[in-house]
Amino acid sequence: MLSLDPFAISTAITGAHLLEATGMIVGFCALLFVGSIILPGKRVTGPDAEGGERIYTMNGLALFIAIIFIVAVAEVFDWFSLTTLHTHFVALLVMMNVLAFMFTAWLYFFGPRSPSAPKGFLRGYFEGIHAGPVWFGIDVKLYSYRPSLIGLALFNASFAVVQYKEIGELTLAMTLYQAFTFLYVMNYFHFEEGMIHTWDIISERFGWMLVWGDYVLVPFFYCLPAWWLLYSPVEITPMAATAIGVLFAFGFWLFRGANQQKHSFKRNPNIRIWGKPARTLDGRLLISGFWGIGRHLNYTGEICVYIAFTLTTGFVSWVPFLLPLWLASLLFHRSTRDEHRCRAKYGELWSRYSQKARFSMVPFFH
Numbered sequence: 001m002l003s004l005d006p007f008a009i010s011t012a013i014t015g016a017h018l019l020e021a022t023g024m025i026v027g028f029c030a031l032l033f034v035g036s037i038i039l040p041g042k043r044v045t046g047p048d049a050e051g052g053e054r055i056y057t058m059n060g061l062a063l064f065i066a067i068i069f070i071v072a073v074a075e076v077f078d079w080f081s082l083t084t085l086h087t088h089f090v091a092l093l094v095m096m097n098v099l100a101f102m103f104t105a106w107l108y109f110f111g112p113r114s115p116s117a118p119k120g121f122l123r124g125y126f127e128g129i130h131a132g133p134v135w136f137g138i139d140v141k142l143y144s145y146r147p148s149l150i151g152l153a154l155f156n157a158s159f160a161v162v163q164y165k166e167i168g169e170l171t172l173a174m175t176l177y178q179a180f181t182f183l184y185v186m187n188y189f190h191f192e193e194g195m196i197h198t199w200d201i202i203s204e205r206f207g208w209m210l211v212w213g214d215y216v217l218v219p220f221f222y223c224l225p226a227w228w229l230l231y232s233p234v235e236i237t238p239m240a241a242t243a244i245g246v247l248f249a250f251g252f253w254l255f256r257g258a259n260q261q262k263h264s265f266k267r268n269p270n271i272r273i274w275g276k277p278a279r280t281l282d283g284r285l286l287i288s289g290f291w292g293i294g295r296h297l298n299y300t301g302e303i304c305v306y307i308a309f310t311l312t313t314g315f316v317s318w319v320p321f322l323l324p325l326w327l328a329s330l331l332f333h334r335s336t337r338d339e340h341r342c343r344a345k346y347g348e349l350w351s352r353y354s355q356k357a358r359f360s361m362v363p364f365f366h
Contacts, residue, residue, distance in 0.1 A: 013091055021091035024084075025099060032146050035063045036138050046196030048139075049131035049203055050114055056139055056196050060146055061189040067150055075161070083165065085158035093220050100215045104208040107133070117205075128207025141206045142195065144214040145188075151219035153185045159226040173236045174229045177312040180248050184305060187256060194263035199338060225313050225320045234314035244311045251304025258290040258298035285346065285353045294359040296338070299331040303361075335360055 041059025048054050074080040085092070108125050117129035132141030160178050164170055170178070188195075195201060204210055228234070236244070264271050265286045271278050273289040280286055290297045306324040313320045339360070343350045 013094060017088065017091040018095055021088055021095040022099070024088070025092065025096055028151070029147050032063060032067070032150065033135075033138065033143065035059075035066060036143055036146065037136055039063055039066065042193070044193055044196065047202045049201065049205055050116070054134065054139060055137070056142055056193075057137065058193050060192040061186075063146060064150055064153075064186065064189045067154075071154065071157075082154065082158040082161040085155055086162050089155075089220075093216070096216050096220065097212075100212045101208070103215075104211045107206065107211070124207070126208050128205030128210065130206060132201075132206040141210065142201065144206075144210070145195065148214040148218045149185050149188055152222050153182065155219055155223040156181050156226050159223070159230045163230050171229070171235070172238070172241055173234060173312045173314070174226075176236075176241055176244065177225060177229055177309060180305075180309055180312070184252075187252075191256065191259065191263075194259050197263055197266055199334060203341060221326075222323060224323050225310050228313040228317060228320050232313060232316050234316050236312065236314060244308050247304055247311070248308035251301045251306075251308060253301070254290070255298050255301025255305055258301060261289045261291060262286060262298075281349055281353055281356070285349060287353065287356050292357055294361065295354065295357045296331070296335040296361045297359075299335055300361045303328050303331065332361065 036057065036059065039059040039062045041057045041062060043055055043057055045053050046056055071080070071082065075082060104125060108121075108129060111130055111133055113129045114131065118124045118127050132139055134140065156178060160170055160174055163174055200210065261273055265273075265278055265280075265288075269278065269280065269283065276288065278286060278288045279292070280288075286292075294300070303324060306327050310320045310324050346353070
């Protein structure tokens, strides 16, 4: 088994490395954008952050499957190896940061500016000055989740390919991690329509915060456990693997179940949840299912999912646990902002809802 230092990777940043990385990034994003235009998908109407509506094309699942097929064929016929993502990781990280800052600057100086855009350069650059541009019929903010999560999936797969080529097999921990993360990304695209009702789409503007988060943070930081699975000698027992699997299944059920209930209710208020007609407060706030128990249990479920990702690395280092810690901090901050926004929007109705769904993300913590 590999026993190298997780950070003992090639850090030689030459002009050739950076040029290759730039070409890989631009080519990858362009391929995904063209695929987003030409692949078939359901067109749905949903809200945007300006209080209006726009058309979204839901073909992310078809795009994800197409990319997996293309990469698999390229790997089999030796046209391109996923190990390249591993060997070029640092160069890709450097250039993705550069391009993210440049893209955000372009959006600020040349993108559409809404009347309610933040004043001042720093706030406008950070938060964005528009809910999200639409290019060739594609909402760029929703599109940006595609290079983000498909990029993450490809980085994760690259670590598996490297391990297999080094030792001739995948460890149980790596197999479990790959199964979890692939299912997570696949399910995101299967449920992509639900994204149009999330905080990022209906409340956030498209500035550096989302651009950097989508293009840099998620694909390059969220694969952190995979580094330890590749380079650490940790072994997990079948019993530990089963326990981690149960945690993942519970978190996934809570995360996806809560989001699905909310999305289904928005499409049809007369749905049944857990075998009973959906109950609401004044027909506006759902108080059935998970949403009658806690106000942000979808966030709780997602944290459990990421803890399961990280537990596959064992306890040889605290570094992989930075991922669920970061996510928990991010989602706690987001839940706080969401509470303020909903209280301003719903007023007394939100107070009544908070009395019904007493917990925010964790039982007994309001």
